[in-house]
Amino acid sequence: MCKSYPAVIANDHVSLTVAPGEIHAVLGENGAGKSTLMKIIFGAVKPDAGQMRWNGEEVRISSPQMARQLGVAMVFQHFSLFDTLTVTENIALGLHGDTDLQELARQIRETGATYGLELEPERHVHTLSVGERQRVEIVRALLTKPQLLILDEPTSVLTPQAVQKLFVTLRQIAAEGCSILYISHKLDEIRELCHSATVMRAGKVTGHCDPRQETAASLSRLMTGAETLPQARPATAAPGEVRLAVKALSLPRSHAFGTSLEQVSLQVRSGEIVGIAGVSGNGQQELLAALSGEDRRAAAEMLQLCGQNVGQRGPDARRALGQSFVPEERLGRGAVPEMSLTDNMLLSHHQPPFVQRGLIRAAATVAAASAILQRFKVKAPGPQALARSLSGGNLQKFILGREITRQPKVLVVAQPTWGVDVGAAAQIHEEIRQLRDQGCAVLVISEELDELFTLCDRLYVIAKGRMSPPVSTADVTREQIGLWMSGLWQQDQAQNGGQHV
CATH class of the missing domain: 3.40.50.300 (P-loop containing nucleotide triphosphate hydrolases)
Structure with missing residues (x-):
């Protein structure tokens, strides 16, 4: 063929x-x-x-x-x-x-x-x-x-x-x-x-x-054709101040088949990667909407970003405070299929030097898109290629690269390596670790347990709209997290004398 x-x-x-x-x-x-x-x-x-x-x-x-x-x-x-x-x-x-x-x-x-x-x-x-x-x-x-x-x-x-x-x-x-x-x-x-x-x-x-x-x-x-891939490595410094905090977030489901969030709490500090595990459909979609600013029904103080209450602020306001966001849905949410990669840059880079006084600076935008293609080894004909023309893994690398190059203070990423080959997954993980080492607070929502254990310093589990206590990935097994994904952490903690595993 x-x-x-x-x-x-x-x-x-x-x-x-x-x-x-x-x-x-x-x-x-x-x-x-x-x-x-x-x-x-x-x-x-x-x-x-x-x-x-x-x-x-x-x-x-x-x-x-x-x-x-x-x-x-x-x-x-x-x-x-x-x-x-x-x-x-x-x-x-x-x-x-x-x-x-x-x-x-x-x-x-x-x-x-x-x-x-x-x-x-x-x-x-x-x-x-x-x-x-x-x-x-x-x-x-x-x-x-x-x-x-x-x-x-x-x-x-x-x-x-x-x-x-x-x-x-x-x-x-x-x-x-x-x-x-x-x-x-x-x-x-x-x-x-x-x-x-x-x-x-x-x-x-x-x-x-x-x-x-x-x-x-x-x-x-x-x-x-490569002999070795980058290996997992721990953080180079202890975590710093709390950059992202969710405090007793409760939201009724937004539609008949949604999941209600009930008293969800979590913290992500600068210089650490925190993961959220869970079976699809247990509240991840609703939590992501609240974190990104698409759902602004929460009380202002339920969500804090870099010390400021943002529960009722939109995506642009949160981006201005230093948050970047990579959604799980690439085409249609992470990127516009019929737009070029250069134009897709502007979805989150609509500030100087890319936009000044309401005018797009084409040369700067093209150069930035080209730099992402090179740095993240995105296979595409060039920065003018349409987003829909890229394979799933290459589009994922471009979207992640677009958000990482913003040098965010907080990065929220869903399914970072969904459909990505082993070499590209290792590269994405390494880029996220480098961001952590530079002081970014990273929250990863993934249904890949191996990925979470490879990448994260701490883990939460979400089940039926409720969030488990945090646990260090070094102190828990995959089987343990598998049980917690059924919402059994309270029973499990009781068996262990109330201690985190």
């Missing part, structure tokens, strides 16, 4: 063979061409050249509808859901026009319960967190009972327990003869789940392997 775009060759004579019942991984750094190849197979992208055979016969898949008719289903990394429709209505869009919505809702509940991907079919998508939206995509694919299931970063926002349950499901599906193409940057997952792997770099296939016979280090080396 060959596919070129302006200034980039996405697929350069890529060949791939998948057998019935095989779970086949496709490995590569962000921008290696994996997602383009999957979209070609699914009919969402037309190749420039190449041949595809399906069950031994040559086919030209011209659209996703044709792909679904053949028995191909795909779960995209960037969701293809309509915010104003319900879960049931979104799933019905890919089915026959005479689909009974009540029967479909029953199937959604049944499939979700079977696979550990519980959903409320009547909820509107705009009320769902990123993790819940991913469940919709996976359930939608499973409902078609496909012969080939393509999964692009399917576990990026699932808990460890949900991942293991999904793996049981995928093995069962494969045992029934369904082929699975599996894209993930979690090398341990690939080694545990997949029977074979194709490795891509810069649009070309660079090798094949049996991941079960490889180590995480050897797989990383095949992907990146």
Whole structure:
């Protein structure tokens, strides 16, 4: 398969063979061409050249509808859901026009319960967190009972327990003869789940392997060509003054399917990284809205930024006090898809030297965007590239770079390495650590326990809108945090004599 775009060759004579019942991984750094190849197979992208055979016969898949008719289903990394429709209505869009919505809702509940991907079919998508939206995509694919299931970063926002349950499901599906193409940057997952792997770099296939016979280090080396990755390191100095404080924050849910926040309290000091763990849909979305200034219903004193009450101030006022914010939703919230990277800079850099007396200084803005591309190794044709043209991981690096270069006093970042390859994740973590070492107070909200343990100095857990006591990552296990994610910290503390673990 060959596919070129302006200034980039996405697929350069890529060949791939998948057998019935095989779970086949496709490995590569962000921008290696994996997602383009999957979209070609699914009919969402037309190749420039190449041949595809399906069950031994040559086919030209011209659209996703044709792909679904053949028995191909795909779960995209960037969701293809309509915010104003319900879960049931979104799933019905890919089915026959005479689909009974009540029967479909029953199937959604049944499939979700079977696979550990519980959903409320009547909820509107705009009320769902990123993790819940991913469940919709996976359930939608499973409902078609496909012969080939393509999964692009399917576990990026699932808990460890949900991942293991999904793996049981995928093995069962494969045992029934369904082929699975599996894209993930979690090398341990690939080694545990997949029977074979194709490795891509810069649009070309660079090798094949049996991941079960490889180590995480050897797989990383095949992907990146690098021998070693930056290692985790502790803070270089003790934390300083409190920069971000949440004090007994209680907010009723803003819509019928939201989560109420109840007496949420936390502190983040300068020179430390604090993490918040939790299963998707337990109040993270509501807390992020309050922290960013999108939700200003809190009393002024419930949220303090650099010593000032900001509960009822908007995003611009908080930015002026030194806060930067990286949302979990890249396209549409972190970046405007149809705008260039240079124009996207202005979403948070609308002050001198980029804007003066109401006029945009184009040269300064272009130079700043170009510097981010270089510093954060963002693969893009240039600063004028549209945000939607970047792979998920590269767009994440750009958004994070845009906020880090503001030299914030407080950085709030959600899902910092969602869908990001192992090399880029290590780089992002190192940039966040450097920010911490320069005195920034960093709050990370993530559903990746490994990431939180690698990155954070202290942890909180959020469950059903309530916040656990803080605990040092050095003094707690992943299993402990897993229990707390079910809201069991009070019981756990009682068993330990009321002491923090």
